[in-house]
Amino acid sequence: MSSKSLESIVSAFGHAVSKKLSSPVISGAPEDQLRGPLEALILEGIVGLLDYPKDAVALIGETALSEIMTRPDYAVTFKKALTGFIEVKAPGKGADPRRFQGHDKEQWTRLKSLPNLLYTDGMSFSLWRDGELQGAIVRLEGDLETDGKAVKAPGELLTLFSDFFTWTPQTPKTPRRLAEVSARLCRLLRDEVSEQLERGNVALTGLAEDWRKLLFPQADDAQFADGYAQAVTFGLLIARTRDIPLSNGIEHAAIDLKKSNSLIGTALGLLTDNADNRMVLKTSLDTMARVLNEVNWHEVGKNDPDAWLYFYEHFLEVYDNTLRKRTGSYYTPPEVVNAMVRLVDEVLRGPLFERPLGFASTDVTVADPAVGTGTFLLGVLRRIADTVAGDLGAGAVPAAISAAANRLIGFELQFGPFAVAQLRLIAEFQELMVVGAGKSATLPSLRLFITDTLGNPYVEDEHLPQMLQPIATSRREANAIKKGQPITVVIGNPPYKEKAEGRGGWIEAGSGGKMVAPMDWWRPPVEWGVSAHTKHLKNLYVYFWRWATWKVFGTGNYAATGTPDRDEEGVVCYITVAGFLNGPGFQKMRDDLRRTCSNIWIIDCSPEGHQPEVATRIFQGVQQPVCIVIAAKTLGKDRAVPAKVRYVALPKGRREEKFQALSALSLDVAGWEECSDGWRDGFLPEATGSWADMPPLTSLFVYDGSGVMPGRTWVIAPDRESLARR
Ligand SMILES: C[S@@+](CC[C@H](N)C(=O)[O-])C[C@H]1O[C@@H](n2cnc3c(N)ncnc32)[C@H](O)[C@@H]1O
CATH class of the missing domain: 3.40.50.150 (Vaccinia Virus protein VP39)
Known part of the structure; x- marks a missing residue:
């Protein structure tokens, strides 16, 4: 049992943050000031108070690249397995991403695909699963900047962290649920790929080139990102139908899959073989491997012969309804x-x-x-x-x-x-x-x-x-x-x-x-x-x-x-x-x-x-x-x-x-x-x-065509004034 109390660790956290924020030689973004104190709060405080062994929790911090939208600040492992992510915001921004604006809002639209995500601005802490708030947002009492040591936390803070650490993937029980879960992670993977291509990532750009050469010469970056994400997601799903575990790494699953399904196995291998690529896409790849590893294929579609009939439609509804329209993907009853x-x-x-x-x-x-x-x-x-x-x-x-x-x-x-x-x-x-x-x-x-x-x-x-x-x-x-x-x-x-x-x-x-x-x-x-x-x-x-x-x-x-x-x-x-x-x-x-x-x-x-x-x-x-x-x-x-x-x-x-x-x-x-x-x-x-005796309409007009097609309605009005006003 830890000798510390919640009061003492939060007080130490408040003290450390206020010192950093008031330092005249402050460097980096305001949220960067939180990182050190937050790591200490979790690793040296909360882990002990929750009675976990000292090394049960590890925080894998990302170098601060705040403009990256698809990678939270920390990946968190619990007893060596990926359990979730923490995103740190500047003090004062709060921990309710639904209220964010601009970059933070856009980032939230992507990160909300994650199944276990903790947001904090140092003062507030919230836990999100698949975009849904879990419990209430927990707020510290006091002001980090001015109150320092006097900051206090309610007991719910411990419950929130305990929930966060002990998350385990829910086993999808129905094809519809599996389609939704896979679609969400597939979308995040696609966004991660797109973002890395925009940033000129060398390994991924090279891979996109090979992909075009191999399969789709006309594919642009967005189509490559989509093809990549779908191929990996469905490759992993097929691997699970063969009971191939994903816990040994995606690259090993690809090798195993290639033995029984050479085309999809090869595509999965091609797309995930490069360690650099796996590294830059790890938020979604690792989460996907963790979540889909729980899938018991034989259970999911049991008792329903047409279980897979609408699987892809349900997948597309969550993954990207616009894509569904763009590819004309309406599946026939x-x-x-x-x-x-x-x-x-x-x-x-x-x-x-x-x-x-x-x-x-x-x-x-x-x-x-x-x-x-x-x-x-x-x-x-x-x-x-x-x-x-x-x-x-x-x-x-x-x-x-x-x-x-x-x-x-x-x-x-x-x-x-x-x-x-x-x-x-x-x-x-x-x-x-x-x-x-x-x-x-x-x-x-x-x-x-x-x-x-x-x-x-x-x-x-x-x-x-x-x-x-x-x-x-x-x-x-x-x-x-x-x-x-x-x-x-x-x-x-x-x-x-x-x-x-x-x-x-x-x-x-x-x-x-x-x-x-x-x-x-x-x-x-x-x-x-x-x-x-x-x-x-x-x-x-x-x-x-x-x-x-x-x-x-x-x-x-x-x-x-x-x-x-x-x-x-x-x-x-x-x-x-x-x-x-x-x-x-x-x-x-x-x-x-x-x-x-x-x-x-x-x-x-x-x-x-x-x-x-x-x-x-x-x-x-x-x-x-x-x-x-x-x-x-x-x-x-x-x-x-x-x-x-x-x-x-x-x-x-x-x-x-x-x-x-x-x-x-x-x-x-x-x-x-x-x-x-x-x-x-x-x-x-x-x-x-x-009807047969009437002249056809086209014979009454000298011209037959679509006429002016402005593609908008405001340019059409019955009177001159309305048009002038517009
Ligand atoms: C309207 S869906 C119909 C699918 C299926 N035949 C059914 O009715 O359930 C059209 C399918 O064509 C695929 N598709 C679109 N363009 C294609 C192309 N140029 N070559 C091959 N398939 C294409 C889409 O990905 C989509 O799965």
Whole structure:
């Protein structure tokens, strides 16, 4: 038991601080004056009063770099394990960061991701967990500057420190909680990386260069920071699914992970191998390792087969909702995925393709070019299992599923969803491949790739060092698939992002020289008079449509690549926004789809129109009308004969009603309406009744375009005075 009392140690602290603050030769920031006395208060006072062994607590002080936002002044270990952080503010600033302004406020927005953080300005002490205040803010009595020795502390100060030291990570019990915890730390890591890049940190800048060379040539610093943080976070999560401990250091976890998951293990290794980098990013890396080490993967998702379905969405909500919008990451509800998979299966079985086993046919290859968390590939896999079980019996499923793995391909740009897709697919294979006596057969390797789908598959690979071979191999394989492997079905929910000029990679820019960029194939000729509308083609979903038609049907292949055109057959099925169904800028796209395809089915999912009520939307965050389109091309399709285009609208009403209608929909039922066969016409039913007799609006005006688009409303007013006033 310490011979000191709370009164005596706080009095000594007050004395020391007041002496420092009143010294005429004061140097450094005011908060720096607190550091020595605070260390003494904790290490020589509080630790003893709490009856801990002398060396139980260690304060690892940062050299005072007050402008760094992502690193608190002290990392604190308790019995050798990282337990939390202390941030010291200038005396008088208080310890309620919610009231801070300027730099301190901005710093708080980052540090509040930490699970155990103590703030103090010498007079006040507060404890924060994940941004939430724990208990009350404890204030000393007196004034540090003037009262010196007479300063007193309430007993709660000891309780606060005891809580702080004895924190242990909470084991996340549900996938949602795990998503939130991981997202918070991932965000802090991203901010730490960004900050270090801004400061010109040599090792990290070099790493960002390698990363660009290796994977994403167009990634700017912010995208690198995001890729880094997601790859590390999800790498560690995958490590935990394999029960790899994180307590021996992240670099060791990476080595272990590489043995079973070479791509993610290599990425984790690449990103965390350098000790200098680990050092500058230690606030978040060490916290993340400590927190995620507690994860018991087998417990988290128990009893819920779709536990991982919304994991990445929940992750993005906390991590960065803007990123979610920027990358167009709205994940498709399983009801919609199942309906799309079933309808394409029906097309494959039907008269156009005559594959009675649908997706289970051994010559049908499927790709999801924006695979996200893998929902479409999972849907296809389950469909194949059902077909095989129905056709040959349950015993035939494991072998058929194993063989099918080679026919399912997924591309994804972000590490986070990619890792989740892997987890979900592996779990599904495990479940479907159980053979006699509950034993799983050896799992096949998955054909999932980290790649920019729209990127140029024709660029030569640079030689990469041995250590990075798994990444190089994966990239080469993805490019080989893009260039050479015939794909029968492209299915998915590609990202939506308007004004995406410059983000369409090879699809938008082409290979240069005499080659025509794939997107140019869809640019309407000037004489069609719709140039004012072609800006709408600059949308990620349109680029993905163009990619799919090139990949599956071979549309415009010779013009884009110089390799001979081939007659291909297949199906493209996407859910996207519906602008291309009748927008004037999309006339050439529709003309080309009519020439290329044999049949096109349009399912209007938003009969309510633009900005419908949220409850009616398939994607709650998407205001634009949405549609599912299935486009099929048979071998030998004559480009002079327009595709047969048919249309059906889901009922107006709540999304659940739409799901129900989708589940009952078949290509064969009544209710589909014929659309016009005019090459450039909208993919909508022909106008009937008096509408059909009216002149189109565009024929009444000499000019048809968007007019002035100021992008703000204050420049528009009904009278001159208001404008002058503004
Ligand atoms: C709308 S989400 C759909 C994901 C999934 N198909 C689903 O519906 O659940 C689009 C996905 O495409 C990915 N993505 C965006 N641009 C990409 C690109 N150029 N190449 C590959 N994937 C991309 C995003 O990261 C995101 O995961």
